[in-house]
Amino acid sequence: xxxxxxxxxxxxxxxxxxxxSVLTLLGVLIGxxxxxxxxxxxxxxxxxxxxxxxxxxxxTLTVRGTFTNDxxxxxREAGLGHVDTxxxxxxxxxxxxxxxxxxxxxxxxxTTADYFExxxxxxxxxxxxxxxxxxxxxxxxxxGQTLATTLFPTxxxxxxxxxxxxxxxxxxxxxxxxxxxxxxDANSVVIAPITRVQRSFTGFDAVSTLTIEAxxxxxxxxxxxxxxxxxxxxxxxTDDTATYTITNQSSLLETQAESAESFTVLLGVVAxxxxxxGGIGVTNVMLVTVTxxxxxxxxxxxxxxxxxxxxxxxxxxxxxLTLVGGILGVAVALIGAQYEIYGTQPVVxxxxxxxxxxxxxxxxxxxxxYPAARAANMRPIQALRSI
Numbered sequence: 249x250x251x252x253x254x255x256x257x258x259x260x261x262x263x264x265x266x267x268x269s270v271l272t273l274l275g276v277l278i279g280x281x282x283x284x285x286x287x288x289x290x291x292x293x294x295x296x297x298x299x300x301x302x303x304x305x306x307x308t309l310t311v312r313g314t315f316t317n318d319x320x321x322x323x324r325e326a327g328l329g330h331v332d333t334x335x336x337x338x339x340x341x342x343x344x345x346x347x348x349x350x351x352x353x354x355x356x357x358x359t360t361a362d363y364f365e366x367x368x369x370x371x372x373x374x375x376x377x378x379x380x381x382x383x384x385x386x387x388x389x390x391x392g393q394t395l396a397t398t399l400f401p402t403x404x405x406x407x408x409x410x411x412x413x414x415x416x417x418x419x420x421x422x423x424x425x426x427x428x429x430x431x432x433d434a435n436s437v438v439i440a441p442i443t444r445v446q447r448s449f450t451g452f453d454a455v456s457t458l459t460i461e462a463x464x465x466x467x468x469x470x471x472x473x474x475x476x477x478x479x480x481x482x483x484x485x486t487d488d489t490a491t492y493t494i495t496n497q498s499s500l501l502e503t504q505a506e507s508a509e510s511f512t513v514l515l516g517v518v519a520x521x522x523x524x525x526g527g528i529g530v531t532n533v534m535l536v537t538v539t540x541x542x543x544x545x546x547x548x549x550x551x552x553x554x555x556x557x558x559x560x561x562x563x564x565x566x567x568x569l570t571l572v573g574g575i576l577g578v579a580v581a582l583i584g585a586q587y588e589i590y591g592t593q594p595v596v597x598x599x600x601x602x603x604x605x606x607x608x609x610x611x612x613x614x615x616x617x618y619p620a621a622r623a624a625n626m627r628p629i630q631a632l633r634s635i
Contacts, residue, residue, distance in 0.1 A: 279523030280577025288594035290512030313492025358445025374421035534619035566616025
């Protein structure tokens with residue numbers, strides 16, 4: 249019996265009971281689609297966080313603690329070999345209003361003009377404030393895009409006046425779009441000269457955050473060590489007693505990548521279970537098929553069909569069911585990946601499609617072996633007795 253004849257017989261066997269075949273295909277379809285989509289969701293979630301962290305700058309360090317103005321200035325002027333820029337920041341949350349509306353609990357950041365040269369803190373429109381504005385404690389601000397749209401929905405915020413806790417400030421610039429790594433909206437902020445924020449809101453006692461930009465991404469670890477040494481000297485502490493924390497964006501990115509990989513694998517394993525259930529369904533259907541076609545098997549054997557031909561036919565039927573189900577599952581997964589799932593845009597992994605298809609066919613063959621062997625091992629005389 250030729251391969252073509254085996255495949256033709258397999259196709260005829262699959263289409264003999266259309267409803268049963270469709271239900272079996274559906275089980276495989278769901279399994280394959282689940283594998284591809286869940287891996288895509290895990291990958292998409294990881295990519296979103298990775299992009300957000302990368303946007304902060306892989307050559308930056310964030311130091312959080314309590315520092316005096318003198319300590320921040322001393323660190324800036326220390327001339328560290330692997331540090332390019334030190335940007336001090338103070339922050340608070342206040343109500344910000346325009347003539348038409350107001351927004352509560354807006355993050356107010358006081359910093360220097362260097363802030364707009366680090367990471368992706370760039371100006372989208374208008375201008376940044378200058379060192380002269382720092383010196384004179386000018387009432388000028390740069391605001392995020394979301395806040396600009398909220399306060400001035402019908403026009404541009406540039407040149408307009410906003411009120412921060414009852415004090416008037418002029419909008420001189422609007423930030424380019426920012427990625428958020430926390431629950432807060434990075435595009436709903438107000439950036440003002442640090443001297444003005446300290447004078448009006450926080451006082452001159454302390455700086456809460458230092459953003460350190462290393463000379464390059466390769467020098468981040470060296471810059472972290474240099475900053476730690478200087479801060480320990482300035483505060484009279486050691487690494488064990490330090491009251492500040494240094495966050496290395498590159499290390500954070502590596503840790504996130506490892507966690508994302510584990511998360512994606514876990515999702516894949518969960519999805520694979522549904523594919524396994526589909527394979528068990530194939531076994532069940534093929535066993536029923538063998539029982540129903542006992543007479544056919546007996547007649548074919550009596551006419552000279554070999555054990556290999558019978559075995560090949562039933563294996564081909566199982567493989568056909570799972571292959572068609574797998575192809576349909578891939579199509580469903582690719583369509584589903586075009587839409588956000590629980591706020592995450594799936595990103596299909598290149599290897600997931602051939603993997604899911606290959607596994608689905610392998611499952612069909614694996615779970616079809618027993619029913620096929622049972623059919624092939626039937627003795628013609630026993631099969632013919634059921635006629």
